[in-house]
Amino acid sequence: MHLDLAADAPAADPIAFDDFLKVDIRIGTILRAEPYPEARKPSLKLEIDFGPTIGVKKSSAQIATLYAPEDLTGRQIAAVVNFPPRQIGKFMSEVLTLGFADEEGRVVLFAADRPVPNGSRLF
Template sequence: MDQHITWDQFMAVDLRVGTIIQAEPFPEARKPAYKLRVDLGELGIKKSSAQITHHYTAEELVGRQVLCVVNFAPKQIGPWMSEVLVTGFEDENKHIVLAQPQQAVPNGKRLI
């Protein structure tokens, strides 16, 4: 990849760590997904929809720290308003594996 960005462009994406405090099935979604509530510390509790049902059950997501983009505009997904994007990587079968810190860090801390 030859395209470079500036530090300011990178810092324009506000990536924060949060802890999933609630996860439940989202049957109204077009693709299998969960409705999540993520504790982002000083930013409060935010909602997200995540297509992560292949590798994770709703029960095992609770308490897990994840990396979220917090400065996208909210997005209506069916009856659910997603306020943050929970990030991850596609595996070899295009199923999402969550991006997570290697050790616990305070909720709301920014990726730098």
């Protein structure tokens, strides 16, 4: 499956609302971030707290070109929490951290503009 991530890409084919609801996107707070130099693209390993129901999950995120690990602790971000875990090199990524590509193709994190409870679902 190929995704066209360019800003001028056409909209994807329509889906039913029930299909959208199958993708579980939640907010979480980054507890820890560290470099992941073994990754093919500049990445960070994240530990994210999604609240008491989902708990703390790990993610490999291709965000190292714009974000320093020390600047991410305490920051809330959005992630898909119901994809199966994915092996990224030697690291098991449990959630898909969400972002948008900027003009240079670097990933900009997707986050709420105000604090919300960890585990809150996007709707």
